[in-house]
Amino acid sequence: MRKISILLLCLLISIVSFSQEENTESKWVPRDPQKFETTHSGTFNGQKITYKAVVGETFLKNSKGEVTGSLWSTSYIREGVDSSKRPVLFIFNGGPGSASIWLHVGFFGPKVVKTDSEAKTDDGAAPYRFVENTQALLDLTDLVFIDPIGTGFSQVEGVGKTSDFWGLNEDATSVAQFMRTWVTQHGRWQAPKFMAGESFGTTRAAKVAQVLEGSGQTMALNGIILISQALDYAGSSSWEDNLTSFFTYLPSQAVTAWYHGRAGKGKTIEAFAQEAREFAYGEYLTSLFLGEKQTQAQKEAIAEKLAYFTGLDKAYILRSDNQILMHRFKKELLREEGKAIGTLDGRYLATETDKVAEGPVLGDPAGYMTGAAYTAVFNDYLMRDLKVTLDRPYFTSAEGMGGSWNWKPVPDGAYWEPSYVSTARALSEAMHRNTQMKVMVANGYYDLITPFFDAEYTFARHNFPQERIEMTYYEAGHMMYNRQEDFDALAKDVRRFLEGMLK
Structure with missing residues (x-):
């Protein structure tokens, strides 16, 4: 027992000593800014x-x-x-x-x-x-x-x-x-x-x-x-159940689809953006808040217009309950080409290694390409x-x-x-x-x-x-x-x- 006590005492002394050395080493020494x-x-x-x-x-x-x-x-x-x-x-x-x-x-x-x-x-x-x-x-x-x-x-x-x-x-x-x-x-x-x-x-x-x-x-x-x-x-968090984000992201999805030739053909970007704004503030906002109080026919009508603005397949939009999360949009827009679009900038494209993933798997091409x-x-x-x-x-x-x-x-x-x-x-x-x-x-x-x-x-x-x-x-x-x-x-x-x- 006495040997154990001595060992414990030595250990305690060494711990205290180490702690003091550590505090001394970590103490900040005043100096002039570099x-x-x-x-x-x-x-x-x-x-x-x-x-x-x-x-x-x-x-x-x-x-x-x-x-x-x-x-x-x-x-x-x-x-x-x-x-x-x-x-x-x-x-x-x-x-x-x-x-x-x-x-x-x-x-x-x-x-x-x-x-x-x-x-x-x-x-x-x-x-x-x-x-x-x-x-x-x-x-x-x-x-x-x-x-x-x-x-x-x-x-x-x-x-x-x-x-x-x-x-x-x-x-x-x-x-x-x-x-x-x-x-x-x-x-x-x-x-x-x-x-x-x-x-x-x-x-x-x-x-x-x-x-x-x-x-x-x-x-x-x-x-x-x-x-x-x-x-x-x-308005900038594209998450499930965040109705505000589906509303605020729609015009960006529309003009990005326009850029890649999937929507708004024959229109200027300003005109198509304004059209998307009006739909978002009007029928789409109403639809988002009505939810399951809508009839199937009403849902179909909204999906038709979302397909027009986003360039996505109407059936896919309906399966998404007329709410397209941004990470899915980035993967889905050019899925047939095996490409995903950028987050920071939707003009950027990346050829994906996983063609069936729900969202981009390589990260953001707008980031790693610059x-x-x-x-x-x-x-x-x-x-x-x-x-x-x-x-x-x-x-x-x-x-x-x-x-x-x-x-x-x-x-x-x-x-x-x-x-x-x-x-x-x-x-x-x-x-x-x-x-x-x-x-x-x-x-x-x-x-x-x-x-x-x-x-x-x-x-x-x-x-x-x-x-x-x-x-x-x-x-x-x-x-x-x-x-x-x-x-x-x-x-x-x-x-x-x-x-x-x-x-």
Whole structure:
């Protein structure tokens, strides 16, 4: 027994010792934020401009002033001008869990990647096209690309935990803290301020706009650009029993069928989209809510019209109870050809290995036919142009975030029942408090994850001030800027939107 006691005591001492060593090793040592600064020049909107690029980290802190995270950003700052009132545009992507790479080298940055504009050819293997972006906004505003914690180089530091950042409220609070810190460090409190977000980045933007109006440091925004908006998830979640989604997705299914020659022949995309809108708001909406109160003849009539709009077989539609889930539509539209269409962009096609599966089995061709190009050019750009030398990878997507994300819109401990995520009301209230803020909503016709009709449905509700909402449309998908014609059109629309508020 005595030997056992001694062994236990030695084990206990070793455990305590190891624990102390572990705590010592994990204790955060105060240091200065890292940054990599370079100087560049380019011609944007016809103006020769010299600018500074700063890839750097900002320490986020809790209410006690303790460091909780290291948020990295890339700032492009024009030189040779008075910066005190120089506009600044904060930019981020979505996910949640996506870095800002897509908007950075896809559209807003001084250099951009080019994939097949017509969505027919895979990006293949390196090398890829990476060109000067003469339409970048550096003549008009400075640009700040934000990588939320867990993405890019950003990570938890000090006393922080992933739960401090990986949630709807937590994420918005951390991004708002970064924005206030950046504005303070660069003396921009008197400067016009804008945000641009894509996908979940629009969910975030609405929440950040709300957060910025509180916390004892009110910071009003001049405008927000929402690319492929996702403010109210009821209209962008194609799930069984979600009647709203069948309504909001129908026009996107219709124009995608039109694009692939399966519906709307002889009509323009605008005319066919409008026809689908009217059917959705009329007979289809009524049918969805009547359900089994309809006669078989009524169901047959609706199925006939759904076949007309979607290009799918009427018998298949009837078997689906006149409710076509998006993953099934993507597989069914060109099933006879053995192909599935893209989610982010319905123009993309993939030859499937499993021809009888209910939905696509290879993933989203709109993603994997462009993703390698984005990743390669950005990593090379960081190293060669921006002179970043870090001993860890740049994560385009956060690892492990999906299952750990807290979607609750209320503080911990407050009562909440599961419901569809929505920050639409938050943005509406922010616009009512800030009566000069305007919002631009950019929509891709072939976006099969955040449908354009859902944007219309969302902004028609929630008491949005209609006179300060601008809708724009493009003949591509979620990342409409991958199509050159839409890149050019979006660039003009964004510039016009910003210029209108800077007069």
